[in-house]
Amino acid sequence: MKGKVLSLGAAALLAGGAFLLSGQTNSANAQDLLGVSFIDNVKPYLEFRPRYEYVDVDKSGNKEANALTIRTKVGVKIGTVLGVQGLSAVLEAIDVSALVDDYAPQKAGYETVLDPDNTRLTQAYIAYSLGNYAFIAGRKYVAIDDHRFIGTVGWRQMPQSFGVLAIAGKPIQGLDFLLAGIYERKGITDTPEDWSRGKVLNADWQLDKMPIILDVNYKVIPQLRIKGFAYLLTDIHNTYGIKASGKVDLGGIKVSYLGEYAKQTDPYENDNRDEKPDVDTDYYRLKVGASAMGFFANVMYTYFGDGDVNKKEPGFSTPLATLHKFDGWSDQLLAGAAGGFDYGMKEWCISAGYKNPTIGKLMIAYLTFDSDKDPGTIGKSIGSEIDALYAKKLTKRLSFLAKAAWYDADNGYYTGGNLKGDKDVTKYWLQLDYKY
Template structure:
């Protein structure tokens, strides 16, 4: 505990010394003596302390976590004095001052003695290290980076957690034609929010088996943008568990319709199908997957007020199938409630599927911040799930419970943000053991400083 305290205090001290120095710079780029093969260097800094409380009712000890993210990076332009050759490096440290939570304390073998989980273990990592070359409006990129596609429903950086999710990619992006954006990339590694290989947070692939990412979008008019995608994931056997993967093909439509000078309606509609993975690594046979997904959402905003209604549905597994429709690379905290009750289920299983009907109301003021309230109603898609040829327990009810989420956030200064939010999940006894029946209460208080 003392060593952790020293590390975090040291990080805070470094910030206290550095911030006045950094903010006194008159130019965007920091004036440093650099080798001749390096051009312009611009430093980046993020400091984010956060308190998180978790009460998993009638099971485990309540979790109390005071953690800090310190991320230091550098944008390097004109490498070898080449105008369009650049790189970005970022190192991130996550440490806990208060560590009464799993996995910092307790073991999965002693469930009754365990603390509830907070997915922010002590960890230090190179979060980004990539090189990019831009030729006209075409960019080539190689290395480890955040990868946020569309609204991160399928692929995202999970930046809510203290350690973000990053990917090693070999990719090309093009927007030569106005309003047309194309991305093609191969993923050779995944670094999740922890280093836990059993939960597939850390994975790497051979080049002939790596996930292939294709995303193309075109904005016809402000009222209509169409995006098509193909995310081809190979299945993998790792540490005694099977990563099912799956080929996902989909399309979504988004747009903004100005109803008046101050009132706007925004919409989203999406449909996708998921099939067997295109390749397997260490498995005798490919997992069997055949499921679909859709969601619709409408948002009305004006005079600072906003309201959203949405519905999404994941198909569960039929007989002979290993999983329903899953989204293993998504920023899952943004969906299906902030309590993260269904996080692991949506990422790897979905045997019974899931339906989520949700509504949000809120208000934003330019000086006083944003306050919002969200309600979720969860149901199973099927009352009988499957894991390959094995039928799972039949549900007595498809009701998977409900949740209320509350958020308040405000920018205290240009670089400093305050956030407080809470999540209250009310479960149902009909839920299968694979998901859990316990209610959940979580809340967070957070400060974020960015430079």
């Protein structure tokens, strides 16, 4: 507890001390002596996010999980550093504390909730803007597109962040790009799950063997945006893909669409593995949605290619994605999406809801999962799931969320030779989120 108090006190100084550092004091300071302020245009921010999570896994042998956790985020955005126009910085710390800790990894014998006690410097980076370009160095959140391949995992109390050296820009009208090298990964826990079947995600990447991110977007017309990408992950795989998306207004009914294809091959660089992985698989996703007068509905089909079980080659995988956002909120497909489905996976997701500032947002989704190839020892049907959500902004700064997931297992699926998703799962969440 003493360590928690000290860490929270340091976080409070991070925000409160920003006012002093910006020169808002009557005593002599660095600005008086040097004629320049170290930092200026300082904007502190704060978030408190308490959440209750319940997990029940049928016939698992573990007790039901009851987790009441709170996320305390303290940060500061510094608009000007050393008086240099265009040079800015961000510092942020997060503390996750368990108020009710009847869950693993806090206690053995309970179901898992991946929100253990933790305190971390989540963001610490500098950025330099010059015209239509920005240069970034340091630890920060990286959220690309809709988080399908690389995201922040912001649903968990401790988000995912990366150490990056990056350049982003808009060289011409309608075109923007991101080119980044990753030299560090901080997952949602200090000992993240080893989704990659090696120990590469638990270690920092080398500066000379860092994963490379290239993301290019071009707005062809207001109704069409094309994206090309290459995510070259050391020790894991290279992913190359293309995506087309857009929205069309049909007389009051707004129709959205998305089509995405990606191919995975051997990684361009091998660092922490004894042998270079042999990867040859693909993925695609199709989605159509419509909205009118507050009502909305979506249909999405997702395909994950299989691997070669005999050669222990993994299927298509997205280990750096915000996985909770996809493939069901119960997270029963998470291990396969992150590490690869041995026999592939085909998913249908149908969702519908209503959104109104007065009432809030209500949504329900139905998902089905099947293996692409026949596993032989079990059937192709993995299972199905129903997800439900209600969200409401209570005040300008305070919001409420209630969410539930019911996973109905059938045969489950194999990933890395291990059977997953073969047990029924029920999860509930209640959350408040205050931001200042």
